[in-house]
Amino acid sequence: MQTVGFENHDHTVCVGVGMKAAEDVCAAQGLRLTKGRRRVLEILLQEHRAMGAYDILGMLSDEGFASQPPVVYRALDFLVANGFAHKIQKLNAYIACAHPGDSHTPVFLICRACETVAETAAPLQSTLGEAAEKIGFKIETTIVEAEGMCPRCRETETAV
Amino acid sequence: MQTVGFENHDHTVCVGVGMKAAEDVCAAQGLRLTKGRRRVLEILLQEHRAMGAYDILGMLSDEGFASQPPVVYRALDFLVANGFAHKIQKLNAYIACAHPGDSHTPVFLICRACETVAETAAPLQSTLGEAAEKIGFKIETTIVEAEGMCPRCRETETAV
DNA sequence: ATCGAAGCGTTATATTATATCAAGTCATCC
DNA sequence: GGATGACTTGATATAATATAACGCTTCGAT
Ligand SMILES: [Zn+2]
Ligand SMILES: [Zn+2]
Ligand SMILES: [Zn+2]
Ligand SMILES: [Zn+2]
Numbered sequence: 001m002q003t004v005g006f007e008n009h010d011h012t013v014c015v016g017v018g019m020k021a022a023e024d025v026c027a028a029q030g031l032r033l034t035k036g037r038r039r040v041l042e043i044l045l046q047e048h049r050a051m052g053a054y055d056i057l058g059m060l061s062d063e064g065f066a067s068q069p070p071v072v073y074r075a076l077d078f079l080v081a082n083g084f085a086h087k088i089q090k091l092n093a094y095i096a097c098a099h100p101g102d103s104h105t106p107v108f109l110i111c112r113a114c115e116t117v118a119e120t121a122a123p124l125q126s127t128l129g130e131a132a133e134k135i136g137f138k139i140e141t142t143i144v145e146a147e148g149m150c151p152r153c154r155e156t157e158t159a160v
Numbered sequence: 161m162q163t164v165g166f167e168n169h170d171h172t173v174c175v176g177v178g179m180k181a182a183e184d185v186c187a188a189q190g191l192r193l194t195k196g197r198r199r200v201l202e203i204l205l206q207e208h209r210a211m212g213a214y215d216i217l218g219m220l221s222d223e224g225f226a227s228q229p230p231v232v233y234r235a236l237d238f239l240v241a242n243g244f245a246h247k248i249q250k251l252n253a254y255i256a257c258a259h260p261g262d263s264h265t266p267v268f269l270i271c272r273a274c275e276t277v278a279e280t281a282a283p284l285q286s287t288l289g290e291a292a293e294k295i296g297f298k299i300e301t302t303i304v305e306a307e308g309m310c311p312r313c314r315e316t317e318t319a320v
Numbered sequence: 321a322t323c324g325a326a327g328c329g330t331t332a333t334a335t336t337a338t339a340t341c342a343a344g345t346c347a348t349c350c
Numbered sequence: 351g352g353a354t355g356a357c358t359t360g361a362t363a364t365a366a367t368a369t370a371a372c373g374c375t376t377c378g379a380t
Contacts, residue, residue, distance in 0.1 A: 143305040145249070
């Protein structure tokens with residue numbers, strides 16, 4: 001599992017891999033990757049950045065989809081529930097999963113200057129789970145979001 | 161540093177300790193713990209739970225404070241910026257810091273059934289920081305929120 | 321073909337948060 | 351003591367994010 005987000009890369013591959021992974025998982029689990037859900041995932045993969053729900057909604061309605069919020073929130077709920085996308089709580093934004101197919105606890109690195117988001121992972125699940133279990137808390141999902149400065153913004157940084 | 165949130169405890173002590181810590185930090189750093197800021201922190205300490213901004217605003221306006229959103233958001237901004245309170249992103253809610261005075265990266269354990277929040281800590285700062293640094297990302301702040309079931313709700317749980 | 325579950329279109333509304341500008345407060349300097 | 355400037359507050363308005371509810375359609379299984 002590698003960190004995705006700051007390096008350059010062949011982007012059509014990202015989209016292809018992401019869509020394929022979603023299709024496979026849906027086929028295997030009997031989930032329906034309907035037109036709207038598919039298109040939202042494509043948008044997130046193509047843009048490769050955290051997008052607000054209303055940004056996506058704007059693109060959808062430009063393309064002839066209905067233009068009401070539930071259209072996009074329903075699609076996002078589906079994608080997030082099934083691990084094809086994640087919500088970045090800090091930004092109230094959504095991003096395609098960079099490690100589709102794998103079961104994982106994502107760690108997001110969020111640049112405070114440009115808001116670029118990279119998805120990586122850290123082996124904290126067990127550490128945290130054990131600590132929580134000691135006080136009787138059963139962890140089911142974990143959100144980890146780290147804010148700071150990405151490599152590019154650090155280069156061009158003037159003041160701290 | 162201990163986990164705070166699920167066990168029973170003498171609550172007047174929490175409030176006293178929290179207010180004292182805030183007063184000390186403000187005195188030391190030349191910050192102004194004004195009437196509204198003080199009252200919001202008191203409310204958060206007394207309630208000892210994650211509260212929505214508008215919940216707090218309702219209490220403030222009942223007490224004669226102005227009743228516009230900026231009143232409470234400004235106070236919360238101050239408290240969060242100075243470490244006296246934290247924002248729980250997952251809940252869009254705010255909670256008094258359980259470890260005031262210490263510099264720390266809090267870890268929140270959030271019960272999905274009752275929404276009780278406990279603040280604890282995990283030694284993941286260094287692990288995560290090193291991993292990020294390898295790709296040139298400089299972490300400044302980290303949000304960790306774990307959702308699951310608290311001890312009390314696990315006892316009374318019927319279905320999973 | 322019928323049935324039930326899941327999905328979608330649509331209207332309306334709820335919830336959370338910020339922009340802006342004028343006025344007040346406080347410490348400091350002279 | 352008055353001028354200064356930084357910070358704080360009051361107040362109006364609006365932005366941004368998200369959900370409720372209801373009826374219709376589509377899909378897949380029997
Ligand atoms: Zn992922
Ligand atoms: Zn950046
Ligand atoms: Zn804390
Ligand atoms: Zn609980």
